[in-house]
Amino acid sequence: MEDETWLTAREAAELTGVSIVTVYSWVRRGHLKVEGLDHRGQKLFRHLDVARAELGTRAKAQRAPKAA
Numbered sequence: 001m002e003d004e005t006w007l008t009a010r011e012a013a014e015l016t017g018v019s020i021v022t023v024y025s026w027v028r029r030g031h032l033k034v035e036g037l038d039h040r041g042q043k044l045f046r047h048l049d050v051a052r053a054e055l056g057t058r059a060k061a062q063r064a065p066k067a068a
Helices: 009-016 020-028 047-063
Strands: 006-008 043-046
Touching: 006 009, 006 047, 009 020, 009 043, 009 047, 020 047, 043 047
Parallel strands: none
Antiparallel strands: 006 043
16 A cells, blocks of 8 residues: 555664564564565564564563563
8 A cells, every 4th residue: 555654674663663683573473474575674663563563572572571
């Protein structure tokens, strides 16, 4: 769709407040899908998918038991 917002890994990391390594971890774990490449060959992600990946991983982190 033409009205979608596309983000590079760096932009996704800045938007969500995580590192680029975390963004690629989401990809590796299947939480986020690479949707294309920009004119410089950088991977692109849909804004909505980035938000879903962040929400899902943060919710999972809150459910994890904390070490005493």
